[in-house]
Amino acid sequence: MLGNRSVMDAPFNTTSFTAQTIQDQQAKTVRDVLLNDPSVQFTRPTGSSAEDGLNIRGFPVSTSDISYGGLYGMLPYWSVSTELAERIEIIKGPGVLLNGMPPFGSVGGTINVVPKRAGDVPIAQLTTGYGSNSQWGTHLDVGRRFGEFNEFGIRFNGAYRDGETSVQTNKDKMALAVVGLDYRNERIRVSADVGYQEQNTRGLVTFARINPGFAIPAAPDASKNFAPPWTYMERKDHFQILRGEADLTDNLTVWAAVGNHEHQAKPLTLFPAVINANGDYTTSAFKNDLYEKYKTLDAGVRTQVQTGFIHHAVSLQGAIVTRDAGFASVNAPIPASNIYNPLFGPAPFLADPVAIKNYDGSTSSVGIADTMSTLDKRVQLTVGVRQQYVDGNNYAATGTRTSAYASDALSPSVSLVLKPLENVSVYGNYIEGLQQGTIVGTQYANVGQVLPPYQSVQREVGVKVDFGRVTATVSAFEITQPSAILDAPSNTLTVAGEQRNRGVEVNTFGEVASGVRVLGGVTFLDAVLTKSQGGVNDGKRANGVPETQINFGGEWDAPFIPGLTLNGRVIYTSSQLYDLTEPRRSIPDWTRADVGARYTFAGQNGKPVTIRFNVENVFGENYWMSAYGGTLAIGAPRTFRLSSTFNF
Numbered sequence: 252m253l254g255n256r257s258v259m260d261a262p263f264n265t266t267s268f269t270a271q272t273i274q275d276q277q278a279k280t281v282r283d284v285l286l287n288d289p290s291v292q293f294t295r296p297t298g299s300s301a302e303d304g305l306n307i308r309g310f311p312v313s314t315s316d317i318s319y320g321g322l323y324g325m326l327p328y329w330s331v332s333t334e335l336a337e338r339i340e341i342i343k344g345p346g347v348l349l350n351g352m353p354p355f356g357s358v359g360g361t362i363n364v365v366p367k368r369a370g371d372v373p374i375a376q377l378t379t380g381y382g383s384n385s386q387w388g389t390h391l392d393v394g395r396r397f398g399e400f401n402e403f404g405i406r407f408n409g410a411y412r413d414g415e416t417s418v419q420t421n422k423d424k425m426a427l428a429v430v431g432l433d434y435r436n437e438r439i440r441v442s443a444d445v446g447y448q449e450q451n452t453r454g455l456v457t458f459a460r461i462n463p464g465f466a467i468p469a470a471p472d473a474s475k476n477f478a479p480p481w482t483y484m485e486r487k488d489h490f491q492i493l494r495g496e497a498d499l500t501d502n503l504t505v506w507a508a509v510g511n512h513e514h515q516a517k518p519l520t521l522f523p524a525v526i527n528a529n530g531d532y533t534t535s536a537f538k539n540d541l542y543e544k545y546k547t548l549d550a551g552v553r554t555q556v557q558t559g560f561i562h563h564a565v566s567l568q569g570a571i572v573t574r575d576a577g578f579a580s581v582n583a584p585i586p587a588s589n590i591y592n593p594l595f596g597p598a599p600f601l602a603d604p605v606a607i608k609n610y611d612g613s614t615s616s617v618g619i620a621d622t623m624s625t626l627d628k629r630v631q632l633t634v635g636v637r638q639q640y641v642d643g644n645n646y647a648a649t650g651t652r653t654s655a656y657a658s659d660a661l662s663p664s665v666s667l668v669l670k671p672l673e674n675v676s677v678y679g680n681y682i683e684g685l686q687q688g689t690i691v692g693t694q695y696a697n698v699g700q701v702l703p704p705y706q707s708v709q710r711e712v713g714v715k716v717d718f719g720r721v722t723a724t725v726s727a728f729e730i731t732q733p734s735a736i737l738d739a740p741s742n743t744l745t746v747a748g749e750q751r752n753r754g755v756e757v758n759t760f761g762e763v764a765s766g767v768r769v770l771g772g773v774t775f776l777d778a779v780l781t782k783s784q785g786g787v788n789d790g791k792r793a794n795g796v797p798e799t800q801i802n803f804g805g806e807w808d809a810p811f812i813p814g815l816t817l818n819g820r821v822i823y824t825s826s827q828l829y830d831l832t833e834p835r836r837s838i839p840d841w842t843r844a845d846v847g848a849r850y851t852f853a854g855q856n857g858k859p860v861t862i863r864f865n866v867e868n869v870f871g872e873n874y875w876m877s878a879y880g881g882t883l884a885i886g887a888p889r890t891f892r893l894s895s896t897f898n899f
Contacts, residue, residue: 345684388412795879
């Protein structure tokens, strides 16, 4: 909504990862790229039946809430491959004013994937890769511009990989094809994106729960899957987006975008394994059929006006996202096993379910913002407000509507950027996030009541310093998120619960010395339950949120071999609490080290060839990565990745 801004002019903590960084790190998914950010925490293991779960600033962010060029609901559900991204951007904290309420109401941050476009310099690039244990892949990236003034552009990205991953019996096959078309002249810019992603994962990595009264067992060997090899996840996504933008005058721009996305998944997987201290576990298998259909419309106008010594940049935006979903499931128990010495029986016979519509709804909003600046933009004040509407219907298997939700909320925001020096920005913001409220169930006295959207609030201050070749940022924030809890005396469900996350983030990126580049930082987070049912848990640390997280990497251009670059990264996550019952159980802190190298030289055609080799978790540590949401997620084992990129 606020348009394109530099890091120094953005009144938020933002990080951007380029396609070159993604390629050099051999990141396969958007989540892999976010390993560079200490505010991001993974909550689900790679290769599982769940979406690529992650938290930002201690709050969950759904993959359905990742935007594609600012549009929600358009990207592949569950996991997003990186080959379609020109950049991956994170804006920390809630962002209702910026893009409206996300479909699933994520408040920890906004992740945006910038589509690839053909540049003025043609590109024709082929990358082939190999990963342990036997994962082969290839990626073709071709872009050209045409016309007397390069008005027309086409960019194609196709990727395919298949084979066993570094987890035994876990096999992953992915195919992706995305075409980006665009036209541009002095006044008009039009683009279209058409994409398809298909993924088939076998031998899914599962996650676990711990029985009450048992100590949390040590993490098993991460390279040996303790889930049966007959589990699988099959999913397909296709999406189409059309955008247009026109400069009606030098100071007036209008834009509009429409999109469609359809997703289907058919998994045979396990409920989270319930384990005891010795590693024995019980679980059930379930087979699903589900679909999601999204349609989105975004339109607005930007204008610039000068009133005296104050410059105004005003934006008015309207957005709507509709979602239609269906689901069906069958399940059956399977024999007990052990996470250290798994015994795999045959797959149970489960009839193929057929998805039946169980939900439709929409989020729609209108927002306006005015950025007032003066003193050559050394003072920038942004004030805005968004009126948000949320509608939803739930359906039984018979097609009968069982409940309906309709509510709205007004979300104001204000932010300030001060530049006491040309290379220093001091900023502060107040911004809100929204999540759909609850329809009160039959077990409560206020059955049927529609609770209003939960309005999260962020207050943040920070400093950014641009040293020329390196930038450093420090921010301090507080996010309060309400929740529904029971008022026992009246047996009513009310929006009276609250979690408060306070934190400090330190980030740096850039070239600190000739040939030496760094990326990453540290986050200190205090996540506390401030309002709980009956006050019994008031003041307790929230489950699954580490107090300290360090994600810091760097690379060095070795002077003794021109074209050789060595790199490394360290990830440290402090201990995490598992539950609220005293004595509280927790998983220990963990540290993972990654190393790598790349070598670039001129090929026979005179164009660069780059060979990359990376090792993740080089010391082969076994650890519980996350305890968020009452489940344990195993960390990734030692993984080798090798690739070669040829330019034509």
